[in-house]
Amino acid sequence: MVGTETSQFDNNPITPIRQYPITMSNPTTNILVLADYLPDSGWGGGVIIRSLLENIPNDVTLSWTTFSVERNQKNSKVNNINILPFKPRYIRGQGKFKLIRKLDSLLFASDLNQIIKKNNIQLLWIICGVTYNELYRLSVLSTQLTIPFHITVHDDPIVELESTKKEEGKVLFQTLLSNAKSVDVISNRMRDSYKTQYNINAIVITRGIPSNFPTNSLRDSTSINVLMGGYGNVPSPWPLPLIEAMELMQNDQPSFLHLFDSKLSKWKNEYTIIYENMPEAAFNQVLKTIDIGYACDDLNPARLAFAQLSLPTKIITYIGAGIPFVYHGPQDSTVGDLLKQYEAGIIVSTNDSKQLYDAFYKLRTNYEYYQQQCLLALQNQFAAKIVQYRFYNYILNNS
Incomplete structure (x- = not known):
């Protein structure tokens, strides 16, 4: 049928x-x-x-x-x-x-x-x-x-x-x-x-992703909200490139970073929100307000095996909610393979905060295209x- x-x-x-x-x-x-x-x-x-x-x-x-x-x-x-x-x-x-x-x-x-x-x-x-x-x-x-x-x-x-x-x-x-x-x-x-x-x-x-999964229907056009929906097990200089990229975005309009990693609590401020563990239903409510997703993996050439075998679940969550994302990790990765099929996000494979900012900016200014790619990936694969x-x-x- x-x-x-x-x-x-x-x-x-x-x-x-x-x-x-x-x-x-x-x-x-x-x-x-x-x-x-x-x-x-x-x-x-x-x-x-x-x-x-x-x-x-x-x-x-x-x-x-x-x-x-x-x-x-x-x-x-x-x-x-x-x-x-x-x-x-x-x-x-x-x-x-x-x-x-x-x-x-x-x-x-x-x-x-x-x-x-x-x-x-x-x-x-x-x-x-x-x-x-x-x-x-x-x-x-x-x-x-x-x-x-x-x-x-x-x-x-x-x-x-x-x-x-x-x-x-x-x-x-x-x-x-x-x-x-x-x-x-x-x-x-x-x-x-x-x-x-x-x-x-x-x-x-x-x-x-179920058919009734929440989308980012509560986005606020007066601000930009970026979410890292999980942990960031990446060594220094991270998260500094992400923090600096968010500071650059403040020059465009108010920009908020939403994090679920208590190890990053020292970065908490007016524009960086650190959440405690919460039920999935509460997390899904946060998803409704998010413009851009963020995920990261280790860029050290000696530690690429994880990114080359495992696919971050948060990436699929972003796709399911219609949230274009920046993947801050190696091009040669499972996420890289996915983005060759569906351009639902952008990869940044350096710790240059300006390149991260440019990726966020590109997603914002071509939002409908990237969101449509999320839909195609969801429909065909997830x-x-x-x-x-x-x-x-x-x-x-x-x-």
Whole structure:
């Protein structure tokens, strides 16, 4: 069945997109999610997962558990998802010696298998962490599970590991990926890299934007509002280039920088607003007032791997809200690939504040064009219906 939707940014019909069936498989499949956070928490990857939970197929029953006994005991249900009372046992002194770590991981796997059996779980959905201990435990778990499992990778754990752990980490990660029934990753580059490095086939899954997602409909024409919707894990001289670029914009009209990174509190002033953590609903209200998005990655040539594999979720959020953005990061990156398809933003690959200002200025003076590019990207790649169908069809039918 084909239907017509209305653009979030104007009242003109957009290209019809397929209306996917809500029934994906038969009979009902019981899926257990294993993550280090609960369904209502976690930025970045957590936002992606929540977008996949908004329209669970009718023939899928989803439950959730974490590595934390405390989290599992505090909650019986979150966002209408049952939290299983998993109480993994641990050996005293865990993580200090290889033998203890191995025994501890085997014990964890045994306890999880009991929960799986007790709750008639048919598929385990693992959200991959990035620490060495998580990777080790999941690698051992992958050899002990009594049911198939799917794994989601948002940030490459090998990139995140300290140099002394990388080689062993690759072996652990290879074991985990090879034992998985199916794998999803955050970008085309990560998919292609894993095919080359680990000889596994993966599907690309990003955040899906629902049709009722808020747009920046409350923009104020008398000022410019720039948002960095997350953390900026970038070394010096950042954030100085951004701060200086915002000061240059003050010469044009009042310009406000909205930040969600408490590490930047020393920059707080009349024009730089630092927010505390807030629920997504409150964050979405802020989105309605924003003119331009901002995201950054490390420009150091020795540390480009992260930007070349991971796609910042905030970029998809900006696109979903119709907010053109400046990406302050390497041209050779997943964001660079995206902007070759849809010119929804501008890349600045130096720490020159004047170049950042020029990028902001170009977006402001060609706003309708860049906003239309956001719409095209949303419609063709990030619409929730497309992403959700692709994901559930893949994990339920892939063998």
